[in-house]
Amino acid sequence: MKMKRIGFIGLGLMGKPMAFNLIKKGYELGVYNRTHEKTKDFQGKAEIFKKPSEVAKNRDVVITMVRDHRAVEEVIFGEEGCIYGASEGTTFIDMSTISPEASKDIAERLKKKGFHFLDAPVSGSTWAAESGTLAIMVGGEREIFEKQKDILQTLGSKVVYMGESGMGSxxxxxxxxxxxxxxxxxxxxxxxxxxxxxxxxxxxxxxxxxxxxxxxxxxxxxxxxxxxxxxxxxxxxxxxxxxxxxxxxxxxxxxxxxxxxxxxxxxxxxxxxxxxxxxxxxxxxxxxxxxx
Ligand SMILES: NC(=O)c1ccc[n+]([C@@H]2O[C@H](COP(=O)([O-])OP(=O)(O)OC[C@H]3O[C@@H](n4cnc5c(N)ncnc54)[C@H](OP(=O)(O)O)[C@@H]3O)[C@@H](O)[C@H]2O)c1
Missing domain, CATH: 1.10.1040.10 (N-(1-d-carboxylethyl)-l-norvaline Dehydrogenase; domain 2)
Structure with missing residues (x-):
């Protein structure tokens, strides 16, 4: 079976080990980080991009693991945001900790543009990100959740569907x-x-x-x-x-x-x-x- 192509945004303390776990599992990864030098450990292991719009091109899924709702807003909807590169039907999975209102708002705006969205924040710190044993709580349409469970189960040992958009957050x-x-x-x-x-x-x-x-x-x-x-x-x-x-x-x-x-x-x-x-x-x- 062809592995999904994933764009991964945010290679901080959590994002970096999570992205590596996806690579280890065999997913084809493209990565982006605002501070470009944090991508250097991914050389030869993933495609490296300089803009969110580029990392979102030709991807089945785009994962965001950034600081807060402003950062998510910037990488998805900003001037060079993912929406300017992603194809219709792409699923965005935001794993950052943001407010439920922001998650709902992002889900609605993405839906209007033909994209899907899951809020899927995580618990367990860097050690759980490294070992792929995060607890992941998910909000969004159940059907979309079921389709992307394989990715979430690579990152976490407990993945729980919480309900509609915003419930994960x-x-x-x-x-x-x-x-x-x-x-x-x-x-x-x-x-x-x-x-x-x-x-x-x-x-x-x-x-x-x-x-x-x-x-x-x-x-x-x-x-x-x-x-x-x-x-x-x-x-x-x-x-x-x-x-x-x-x-x-x-x-x-x-x-x-x-x-x-x-x-x-x-x-x-x-x-x-x-x-x-x-x-x-x-x-x-x-x-x-x-x-x-
Ligand atoms: N650390 C934990 O134990 C833990 C556990 C569970 C959940 N979380 C949550 O997971 C998320 C990431 O946490 P972390 O510990 O990995 O944080 P971190 O190490 O501080 O990394 C934050 C990431 O967000 C990016 N970022 C910040 N503002 C941005 C903006 N305006 N535009 C684009 N990118 C931006 C940073 O890019 P730069 O490199 O350019 O600064 C970096 O890649 C947060 O929401 C946090 O609350 C953390």
């Missing part, structure tokens, strides 16, 4: 609400443990064996204990997600005192210039505020 906000709030409570717990004289390695050993064991405790807790804030998922991106989450909570009228405080803690860390660090660096903010 809404699910992602639900997911990251949990992640952001847990991170702050984990940081508070570890600062308490540290100040109280507990050994953090032993603390994590217990937490990772009991009722609250999770990749967040193991991986982000491990980074907090070591003070290693090298970036897997930047604080800047989690703060961006919290802004989308706040809008959604407001839209649906959800009483959300915890998320409000968590957003303020992320905001103050971001304003202190910590945006490029991993979001586990929230530990440092809590520790500094506790030592004042």
């Amino acid at each position: 809404l699910m992602k906000l639900v997911n990251n609400l949990v992640g952001a709030c847990w991170t702050v409570s984990l940081a508070e717990a570890l600062v308490l443990a540290k100040k109280g004289g507990l050994n953090l390695e032993s603390v994590l050993e217990v937490l990772s064996a009991g009722a609250y064991k999770s990749p967040l405790v193991e991986i982000k807790g491990g980074k907090m204990a070591k003070g290693d804030f090298s970036t897997q998922f930047s604080l800047d991106l989690m703060y961006k997600d919290l802004l989308y989450i706040s809008d959604a909570l407001e839209k649906y009228g959800v009483f959300s005192p915890v998320t409000s405080v968590v957003k303020e803690i992320f905001k103050s860390s971001f304003e202190k210039g910590m945006g490029n660090l991993d979001y586990s660096s929230i530990f440092e903010t809590i520790e500094k505020m506790s030592n004042r």
